[in-house]
Amino acid sequence: MIVFDGTYRWNPSGKRSGRRRNWDLCCDLRVIDLTTAIPEVVHLRRFLVVANWIRPALTTSSIAETLGKRIFRDFHLNSRNVLWIETDWDHPEKLLAASFHPVAGPYEETDYEIRWREAMPNEKELVDAFLPKGWFLAYRTRPR
Secondary structure, three states: OEEEEEEEEEOOOOOOOOOOOOOOEEEEEEEEEHHHHOOOOOOOOOEEEEEEEOOOOOOOOOHHHHHHHHHHHHOOOOHHHEEEEEEEOOEEEEEEEEEEEEEEOHHHOEEEEEEEEEOOHHHHHHHHHHOOOOOOOOHHHOOO
């Protein structure tokens, strides 16, 4: 079951606005509950989160580093139950999987240390099953 499929935006001011600003952080995001999408399989990670920058961000960091904590909060996800997949803006052919390790943050807030590895073949197949061809291409070059 697809929990979310669309453009995820974070407005730094915290206010919702009808206008889109150039400095808003935004990405294509798909959150899938694997237990309902493929119920006949026991999954080690319940949710598949696939993220892709729509345009290069103002930072050089990944979506996981920039928006991961907010996405976990907004969709009520536990980092231990998430398979997070994204790609480097410069290398769309290479899928990376992130693992989030909680560390103590300021003000009793949880931060995460993120470790990256190349996605395994079975993880790539799982992603391919839920994404249209060309999903990781740059926004302007995607087939419409």
